Amino acid sequence: MRKQKKIASLAKIVLLNQVLLFLFSILGKSVGEAKKIKVVSPICTFADIAKNIGGDRVDVINLSDGLNDPHFVEPKPSMIIHMINAEVVIPIGLRLDMWFFSLIEKSANPKIFEGSSGFIRTYEGVRILEVPEYKIGQPRIGDIHPEGNPHYWLSPDNAKIIAMNITKKLSEIYPEEKGYFMKNAEIFIGKIDEAEEDLKKEFSRFEGVKAIQYHKTFTYFADFFKIKIVGELEPYPGIPPTPSHISQLAEKMKKERVEIIIYEPFRNKKDVERLSKITSATPTELYADCVPQINELKDYISLIRYNIRKIMMSIEGKRK
Amino acid sequence: MHELKDILSLILPAFFISLSLILIHVYFGTKIFERGVIFADIAIAQSAFLGSSIAFLLFDNPSKELTYLFGVLSSVLFGLLISSQMKREVVFKEGFIGVIYALTSSLSIIVLSKLGRESEHIRYMLTGNILFVSWEDVIKASLIYLVIGILHIIFKMKKESFVSEFFFFSTFGLVVSSSVSLAGVLLVFSYLIVPVLTSKLLFSPRYTLLSSYLIALISTIIGFTLSVVNDLPTAPTVISVCILFFFIALFIDSIKNLKKKKQKLSS
Numbered sequence: 412m413r414k415q416k417k418i419a420s421l422a423k424i425v426l427l428n429q430v431l432l433f434l435f436s437i438l439g440k441s442v443g444e445a446k447k448i449k450v451v452s453p454i455c456t457f458a459d460i461a462k463n464i465g466g467d468r469v470d471v472i473n474l475s476d477g478l479n480d481p482h483f484v485e486p487k488p489s490m491i492i493h494m495i496n497a498e499v500v501i502p503i504g505l506r507l508d509m510w511f512f513s514l515i516e517k518s519a520n521p522k523i524f525e526g527s528s529g530f531i532r533t534y535e536g537v538r539i540l541e542v543p544e545y546k547i548g549q550p551r552i553g554d555i556h557p558e559g560n561p562h563y564w565l566s567p568d569n570a571k572i573i574a575m576n577i578t579k580k581l582s583e584i585y586p587e588e589k590g591y592f593m594k595n596a597e598i599f600i601g602k603i604d605e606a607e608e609d610l611k612k613e614f615s616r617f618e619g620v621k622a623i624q625y626h627k628t629f630t631y632f633a634d635f636f637k638i639k640i641v642g643e644l645e646p647y648p649g650i651p652p653t654p655s656h657i658s659q660l661a662e663k664m665k666k667e668r669v670e671i672i673i674y675e676p677f678r679n680k681k682d683v684e685r686l687s688k689i690t691s692a693t694p695t696e697l698y699a700d701c702v703p704q705i706n707e708l709k710d711y712i713s714l715i716r717y718n719i720r721k722i723m724m725s726i727e728g729k730r731k
Numbered sequence: 732m733h734e735l736k737d738i739l740s741l742i743l744p745a746f747f748i749s750l751s752l753i754l755i756h757v758y759f760g761t762k763i764f765e766r767g768v769i770f771a772d773i774a775i776a777q778s779a780f781l782g783s784s785i786a787f788l789l790f791d792n793p794s795k796e797l798t799y800l801f802g803v804l805s806s807v808l809f810g811l812l813i814s815s816q817m818k819r820e821v822v823f824k825e826g827f828i829g830v831i832y833a834l835t836s837s838l839s840i841i842v843l844s845k846l847g848r849e850s851e852h853i854r855y856m857l858t859g860n861i862l863f864v865s866w867e868d869v870i871k872a873s874l875i876y877l878v879i880g881i882l883h884i885i886f887k888m889k890k891e892s893f894v895s896e897f898f899f900f901s902t903f904g905l906v907v908s909s910s911v912s913l914a915g916v917l918l919v920f921s922y923l924i925v926p927v928l929t930s931k932l933l934f935s936p937r938y939t940l941l942s943s944y945l946i947a948l949i950s951t952i953i954g955f956t957l958s959v960v961n962d963l964p965t966a967p968t969v970i971s972v973c974i975l976f977f978f979i980a981l982f983i984d985s986i987k988n989l990k991k992k993k994q995k996l997s998s
């Protein structure tokens with residue numbers, strides 16, 4: 412009996428502790444960072460860009476990162492809390508991050524609704540690739556990219572446009588900080604220019620290399636670095652590979668001498684390995700978004716550098 | 732303290748929908764258990780899911796109502812099929828329902844493979860997006876459940892006529908189609924079956940309904956609390972707690988059985 416009581420009281424203390432910790436964490440946050448602008452981003456890349464521009468005036472949170480598929484994110488209670496407190500959101504749009512839009516709706520926070528001052532149209536001015544043509548009202552089988560390819564941030568040129576869109580919007584909402592934001596944007600774009608030039612030079616002898624991608628994730632990236640994408644493992648964006656599609660793809664890859672298969676860490680590696688065995692193209696795992704806790708991938712520029720070096724390593728290993 | 736109020740305001744609709752889900756599903760769960768066809772639960776839930784995914788295949792951006800209608804049609808159809816076989820022996824019934832489950836699941840997978848664009852909606856239907864439930868959803872669903880609950884009280888039919896079985900399975904289909912689209916197949920299935928199983932292990936048959944309600948309620952409260960405090964996806968947390976209780980009950984029951992055996996041996 413006594414032992415049972417002891418366990419029960421211990422359990423109570425543990426639970427109480429958890430509740431208290433939770434309350435403190437909320438209270439602590441609202442006291443310490445009272446004056447910063449709260450920005451919520453669906454992915455690490457946009458958060459990184461916003462941090463570079465907002466500097467110490469912003470408090471940016473990303474809800475997903477390169478380890479997860481940005482198309483599908485499991486909503487958690489904390490995400491809605493972030494939305495309720497957000498002053499600015501930086502969605503991806505083009506129907507990629509529907510979950511992020513559901514969170515905005517659920518938050519009932521008018522500051523961040525589409526069309527409000529806190530809603531940034533991130534891709535304004537970006538040339539969107541692969542915009543499909545179809546009749547309105549007809550059901551479309553497959554295709555999670557109904558408004559064109561939404562993975563636009565992986566081209567460094569587009570990252571600069573995104574940075575300017577964020578700068579413009581932040582300056583509109585907080586005109587007193589405009590000079591500060593503009594200066595930061597200039598520095599950030601300078602850094603991208605520098606990295607861009609270095610990487611292009613490093614990569615120049617591999618330009619024109621042929622690749623297969625799992626999903627249409629790296630289309631903009633490949634476009635920028637002159638990698639020729641020959642096809643995708645997915646027959647349509649979002650539709651898992653079928654046996655007949657894979658065998659057709661393998662034929663095409665042999666004919667075109669495709670050297671690498673690029674895919675993100677959350678894709679089905681078995682499909683990639685099977686295709687690699689038939690065609691001897693090298694599986695090359697790339698990231699489509701930065702990952703704060705991994706040093707080599709900690710921000711956008713690191714991410715682009717990581718991807719380019721990974722591809723070079725794959726091709727060099729193969730051509731030896 | 733501003734944030735705590737926020738959390739409550741967003742959790743409350745989800746919590747209330749769980750309460751009305753418990754009220755109707757645990758009831759259906761006990762009835763299903765009496766019929767000895769536990770798999771009918773998930774077979775009907777899966778056929779409702781199949782119907783809704785077909786709506787996505789046939790129409791561009793179907794409305795909630797249209798999706799619901801397809802779910803109902805499909806589950807009533809499969810309910811009819813199941814009720815037509817209820818006179819047979821238990822082994823056949825279970826086997827038949829297993830076949831229906833396998834069929835509806837494979838068809839769902841085929842339909843899903845054709846639905847790239849909408850597969851995120853569909854995915855939410857499977858795992859549940861209970862956090863996004865609005866007050867409007869809560870009221871609509873509760874009204875449906877209320878009407879069906881009243882119908883069941885009025886038409887308390889004797890078991891095992893085809894009409895009574897059809898009435899049972901079609902109203903069950905109506906309920907499940909609505910709840911699957913709100914809370915996902917997994918949570919619906921858990922509410923239907925896990926509390927009843929747990930209570931059967933611990934309490935006498937007289938208290939089955941009451942104790943199942945209590946078990947479902949307690950796991951829901953604990954699940955919601957854990958989800959908010961530790962920031963876990965809500966529906967899977969509730970399901971895990973519910974099943975944890977089942978395993979605790981199983982453990983207690985095994986010990987009881989062991990003791991009984993020992994007593995028998997010694998006497």
Ligand SMILES: [Zn+2]
Binds near residue numbers: 507556
């Ligand atoms: Zn995509």
